[in-house]
Amino acid sequence: MIFLFSISSCHVGEKVFDGKFVVENYDYVPFITDLPFFADELELFSDGTFKSSYWGTGDYEIESSQITLDYKKRGSIRGSARFSLRYEMGRVEEIILFDLEGHVYKRIE
Amino acid sequence: MCGCGSHGEKLETIEDGAHENYLNFGFPLPTAHYTYDGIGNVLNDDQQSMSYNAFNFPNTISTTSGYGAEISYRTDGSNSTSLNDPNTAEILQRELYYPFGMSFRGTAPLEPEPDQDFLYNGKELVGETGLYDYGARYYDPAVSRWMGVDPLAYEYGAWSPYNYVLNNPMLHFDPDGRSVDGEYEKDEDGNWVKVSDKGDHIGVDFYHHDTFRGSGKQMTLAVDQMSGSYNWITNGRSVLRGESRQDDIGWQEVFDEWKFGTGPERSLFWGSHPSNVSISKHYNFLDAHDEFLASEDSKAGFSVNFWPDDYVWTGTDMQSQMMGSYNLSFYRLGERVLALAQDSKSRQSFYYRMDVTNYSRSEGRYITKAPTIPMSTGMGTYLPGPSNVYSLSETNTYQTYMFFVR
Numbered sequence: 001m002i003f004l005f006s007i008s009s010c011h012v013g014e015k016v017f018d019g020k021f022v023v024e025n026y027d028y029v030p031f032i033t034d035l036p037f038f039a040d041e042l043e044l045f046s047d048g049t050f051k052s053s054y055w056g057t058g059d060y061e062i063e064s065s066q067i068t069l070d071y072k073k074r075g076s077i078r079g080s081a082r083f084s085l086r087y088e089m090g091r092v093e094e095i096i097l098f099d100l101e102g103h104v105y106k107r108i109e
Numbered sequence: 110m111c112g113c114g115s116h117g118e119k120l121e122t123i124e125d126g127a128h129e130n131y132l133n134f135g136f137p138l139p140t141a142h143y144t145y146d147g148i149g150n151v152l153n154d155d156q157q158s159m160s161y162n163a164f165n166f167p168n169t170i171s172t173t174s175g176y177g178a179e180i181s182y183r184t185d186g187s188n189s190t191s192l193n194d195p196n197t198a199e200i201l202q203r204e205l206y207y208p209f210g211m212s213f214r215g216t217a218p219l220e221p222e223p224d225q226d227f228l229y230n231g232k233e234l235v236g237e238t239g240l241y242d243y244g245a246r247y248y249d250p251a252v253s254r255w256m257g258v259d260p261l262a263y264e265y266g267a268w269s270p271y272n273y274v275l276n277n278p279m280l281h282f283d284p285d286g287r288s289v290d291g292e293y294e295k296d297e298d299g300n301w302v303k304v305s306d307k308g309d310h311i312g313v314d315f316y317h318h319d320t321f322r323g324s325g326k327q328m329t330l331a332v333d334q335m336s337g338s339y340n341w342i343t344n345g346r347s348v349l350r351g352e353s354r355q356d357d358i359g360w361q362e363v364f365d366e367w368k369f370g371t372g373p374e375r376s377l378f379w380g381s382h383p384s385n386v387s388i389s390k391h392y393n394f395l396d397a398h399d400e401f402l403a404s405e406d407s408k409a410g411f412s413v414n415f416w417p418d419d420y421v422w423t424g425t426d427m428q429s430q431m432m433g434s435y436n437l438s439f440y441r442l443g444e445r446v447l448a449l450a451q452d453s454k455s456r457q458s459f460y461y462r463m464d465v466t467n468y469s470r471s472e473g474r475y476i477t478k479a480p481t482i483p484m485s486t487g488m489g490t491y492l493p494g495p496s497n498v499y500s501l502s503e504t505n506t507y508q509t510y511m512f513f514v515r
Contacts, residue, residue, distance in 0.1 A: 031375060031507045032451050034343045034410055034438055037327075066412070077341060079408035096412065099434050100453050101505075 016091040017062055018046040021105035028101045034081070035097050042095070042105050055081070067095060204228055208278040210241065210250030243286030248273060255286065275309070290314050290334055292349055307349050308334075310379035311513060313447065317346040331440060331447065338443025340407055348451075348509050351375030356382055360431040367454035367506045374470045378510045385512040387428035388450050394437065398514055401439045401446070411437045413450075432508075439514075450510040470504045 021042045026035075036054040043051045050060045050069060058071040068082045086094040086104075095105035204212055210229040226234045229250060232241040240247040240256060247256040258270040274283050283290075292305040294317040301316065308314045308331075316330040329345025332338070342348075352373035366372030378384050388394055397411040414434045435452035 028453075028505075031344075031347060031453070031509075032436060033345060033348055033449055034408065035436070037344060070406075077407055079406045079410070080404065081410040083412050084414065098436055098451075098453075099412075099414075100455050 014090065015087065017060075017067075018044045019092070019107050020044075020109035021095055022108050023097070024104055024106050025102040028098075028103065032098055032103075034079075035103065040105075041108075044092075062092075067092075206250075209253040209273065210248070210278075212250075243283065245286035248286065293317065294346070295319075305349070307353060307377065307379075310353065310377075311447075311511060313442070315345060315349060317349075319346075331442065333442035333445060333447075336443040336445070338441075338445070340440040340442055340447070342440065342449075348375075348449075349377070351377040351507065351509055353377045353379060354382070359383060360428045363506070363508060364431055364454065367504075370470075370504055372506070374505070375507045376509070378508065380512050382510070382512070384428050385450075385510050387426060388432075388510055389448070389512065389514060391426065391429055394448075394450075397437055398439065398446070398448070406441075408438065408440045410439075413437050446514045448510075448512055448514050451508070452510075453505055453507045455505045 021044070023036050023038070023040045023042075026037050026039065036052075038054070040052055040054040042055065044060055045051075048059055048061070049057065051057050052069075055069055055071040058069060060070070061068045062085070065085050065087075066082055067085055068080055070080045072078050084096045084099070085092050086096060091107075093107050097103040097105065206212060206229050212229075228234050229241060230243075232243050232248070234240075235242050235247070238247075239251060240249050245257075246259075248254075249256055253273050253276075254271045255273060256271075259272075290306065290309040290312070291303050292307050292315040293301045294304050296302045312334045314332045314334060316332065318328045318330070320326070327344055327346055329342045329349075331340050331342055331345065352375065354373075354376045358376075358378075362372070363376065393413050397409075397413065401409045412434065413436070432450070432452045435450055438449040438451070440447040440449070
């Protein structure tokens with residue numbers, strides 16, 4: 001009975017998105033346009049908003065294995081960026097920017 | 110050849126009031142002076158208070174003529190001029206042109222017609238010759254040809270060295286008689302300097318800012334030559350350092366170049382290149398494009414993944430299979446949408462999700478020993494194994510596919 005209670009308290013099936021992520025393997029990035037080219041920190045909040053040095057602030061939306069960042073940068077630029085997600089135990093561990101080069105946001109908190 | 114009119118007037122500096130600027134908006138600049146060279150190109154543009162058209166020509170400028178009267182030049186869509194009295198706004202001189210520069214006398218000449226020689230494209234009509242002086246060469250609008258060989262003719266191998274703006278003056282513009290449009294960066298003095306003709310491939314001018322507004326970001330302003338509409342691209346300069354590839358370089362050649370360590374490390378595929386046609390027809394691309402059009406975003410990025418189930422649907426679309434996963438970006442330039450698909454070939458490309466190390470060209474990991482088994486040039490039979498893993502180059506190559514979406 002205690003075992004079953006433990007499982008139910010883990011909210012089986014409920015995924016965790018929010019947290020703080022930092023960019024890895026950005027050295028190759030001069031080849032790629034409009035992706036962070038420094039160790040940017042991206043923070044996803046539980047209310048569906050995000051904050052980042054590169055993207056600025058905005059809303060994020062997650063559909064299955066993809067995340068969309070809707071950002072509004074200073075000035076007239078308004079845009080969005082969609083990336084794949086990698087989960088571990090129901091928690092987002094990586095936001096994959098450019099898979100072939102290992103260019104990812106990796107969870108740090 | 111100097112840029113002097115028949116009365117000796119020469120545009121050297123400009124002082125004007127405040128207007129909205131075009132290219133460098135947001136930069137605080139100290140003086141009210143503009144300096145031009147003898148052929149009308151902006152040398153010093155520190156004020157940022159004027160309006161510019163897509164070709165970096167001011168829409169309104171003023172100078173003092175050799176006979177002491179202040180006059181104004183107002184450019185139209187082709188950078189050609191009319192002459193206005195700044196005090197009364199009266200049009201003193203106006204000329205209309207066919208696209209290649211022949212005068213169009215659809216309106217009666219104004220009387221009295223002032224002697225002002227900077228006409229079609231704002232260039233100087235030289236005396237009685239009927240030729241325009243663009244700096245590097247003279248242009249004859251009567252035959253739509255240059256009077257001299259293009260000093261950069263080697264960059265336009267498929268074209269006559271006498272051709273004018275690739276025979277398309279509605280799309281292209283030649284600022285100084287050397288080449289059409291292109292890619293620009295600022296020199297140490299802050300002047301825009303043309304560094305390549307790559308923008309011409311798709312009718313876009315690229316202006317690179319090393320540190321955009323002091324942020325450390327490398328930004329590129331992409332300006333549609335047709336409409337003057339623009340958008341910002343991060344890291345555009347580095348992407349454009351790639352080598353432009355010919356239409357007969359397809360997915361097989363790109364793959365082989367990666368495999369054997371040959372060819373350029375960075376490749377650019379422009380416009381209607383067959384690879385771009387293939388990409389633009391794929392449903393993943395079309396879905397992303399539709400979504401972008403439905404949004405109000407000025408730019409958007411997508412991760413496109415063909416792996417693994419899409420192999421079933423791509424069938425013989427080898428371009429898609431060769432690219433596999435790639436990054437796709439859309440940029441609005443007015444009514445048009447510029448697409449950038451960016452891919453790389455690396456060891457990760459073929460050891461998918463395995464813990465392998467990618468190697469750059471600078472690491473010099475070219476063929477280290479002769480292959481012990483025959484290597485097919487086709488992807489389908491490429492089976493890396495112990496006998497040939499280290500016989501291949503497998504140093505990274507990068508591909509950018511850039512085109513307007515139809």
